[in-house]
Amino acid sequence: MKKDLKKQMKEWRRHFHQNPETAFEEVKTAAFVADYLRGLGLDVHTGIGKTGVVANLKVGDGERVVGLRADMDAINMQETTGLPYASTVPNKMHACGHDGHTATLMGAATLLAEEKGFNGTVRFLFQPAEEPGKGAQAMVDDGLFERFPMDEIYGIHNASEIPEGTFHTRVGGIMASEDNFTIRIKGRGSHASAPHLSIDPLVTAAEIIMALQTIVSRNVSPIDQAVVSCTELYMDGVHNAIPSNVEILGDTRSNKEEIQALIEQRMQAICENICSANNADLDFLYTHEFAPTINWAEGVEKAVAVAKKVVGEENVNSNCDPWMGSEDFGIFLKHVPGCFLFLGAGKSEERSENTPLHNSKYDFNDDILMTGATFFRELIRHTLPQ
Ligand SMILES: [Zn+2]
Ligand SMILES: [Zn+2]
Known part of the structure; x- marks a missing residue:
């Protein structure tokens, strides 16, 4: 099953890459995600914050609720990768790897829906418009936390500056x-x-x-x-x-x-x-x-313990330098505890050899899809134990 899922995540990722949609226009992407998750048997809600999706998976009688978040939007840029699955939309491309984030969270939903192994509720959040920093607030303004209360929330972002399969995070301000x-x-x-x-x-x-x-x-x-x-x-x-x-x-x-x-x-x-x-x-x-993205100490502690289990202690930096880039996830962390992490996507150890995010040649590294999905599955088992 896992081998197939790896292949399927790669196909989803490339499908999203080929069909990018930008802020608040993620209509086809959201429909694709929602249809798939409904097929898995999840309780799916669409149109949250215009084009956002929230899908709930409840197992057992546990009352705790954990949110996992991916972003779906592309950016306004002409792709120059020349890849067979390059963007078919002029001046729009997935240059920030949100195609990979969406596929990763769909993969995590698959693993958790099929294997379970936790007690409580998981909310899978697919947010619109991360790039302009407006989508998270739009979901919150649409009653996200009233309609779908959460005790904790977690998110990851791929990072080509750090080696493939490593996790970096820190307590406090991680993104500006x-x-x-x-x-x-x-x-x-x-x-x-x-x-x-x-x-x-x-x-x-x-x-x-x-x-x-x-x-x-x-x-x-x-x-x-x-x-x-x-x-x-x-x-x-x-x-x-x-x-x-x-x-x-x-x-x-x-x-x-x-x-x-x-x-x-x-x-x-x-x-x-x-x-x-x-x-x-x-x-x-x-x-x-x-808003600044400010990680909660208790969220970091849990995420780091799980990351170490998934990729090994030597591949986790629990006190990385803060990044001066910005991320919409900070809005969620103002409401509930949690942690934002970087998942290394760099194919080369040499930072300068990796294509940076927001570059017209950026292509999400498919080899980290399973790492991300496994991390989310283990995180849910850790935060919602049976
Ligand atoms: Zn991004
Ligand atoms: Zn970006």
């Missing part, structure tokens, strides 16, 4: 928050030869860009991780005219909610004060895109 900002500075344009007649928003912007660098270096504790990056600069001047308007756009990351709040508050104060010193007007926009 992402916030975006737009700083609009309104001055007064003038002839380039007559700066005294202007309120130069570009010089003000330059001061702001430099001053923002002091948030990480002077306000955030050196023990914590944070990034403040100005990434775009727009203005309406020409080479012989001082502009009237400048816009600075950018992105910040951090691993704790308090640091996230500190960055926002310091940015606003710096922008207001520099603009005021220069007589410029300010419009400051700051949006929260991703």
Whole structure:
């Protein structure tokens, strides 16, 4: 059976790879998942958070409930792998391996539905729109935790930077928050030869860009991780005219909610004060895109014990460095305890030789499908013992 399941997971994965759907449009993917899980006898609910799927599997009389989550969405990118099962949809591809996550969780559902070996309820969550960081919240807003209460939740993400078949996780912040900002500075344009007649928003912007660098270096504790990056600069001047308007756009990351709040508050104060010193007007926009993903100690303890059993102690790093990328799973962990882990997908020991995630040549490593599915099965047996 297991040999067949391995083959089947690979086929599912490649089917999803060939037919990618992006945020909140995962209609065919969700239908494929739901149909299969109904066939397994699970209690399947669709349309949660627009295109999300929740499938329940209850065994025995145990009252505890554990959630396992996969994400289904692809990204807007033209695939260049040239593979026989490459994306058939222009400008959409599975470059983050969510095709593999979906197939892995379907595999885990198969193992648990057929072999059981636990007492309680498992909820299989297939979430939409992880990439823009909106799908988890959409499921929560749709009553996820009221309709389908859970005691714990777990999720994995494939990681090509780390060797195939290894698990990496940590207690606390494992993936960063992402916030975006737009700083609009309104001055007064003038002839380039007559700066005294202007309120130069570009010089003000330059001061702001430099001053923002002091948030990480002077306000955030050196023990914590944070990034403040100005990434775009727009203005309406020409080479012989001082502009009237400048816009600075950018992105910040951090691993704790308090640091996230500190960055926002310091940015606003710096922008207001520099603009005021220069007589410029300010419009400051700051949006929260991703919550930080903060692992619970008890969730990590369980996940690490199970990972060690599945891949061996030497292949588990229970205190990896935090990653500054962002992940929608953090929203679930705000509601219930649990753990997010990376499952190594790197075919080469040499990090630089592996194709990175979000690269147009990315192709999920099918050799880790069974590792992921087995991990989930063992995790359920561990968290919902008979
Ligand atoms: Zn991803
Ligand atoms: Zn991604």
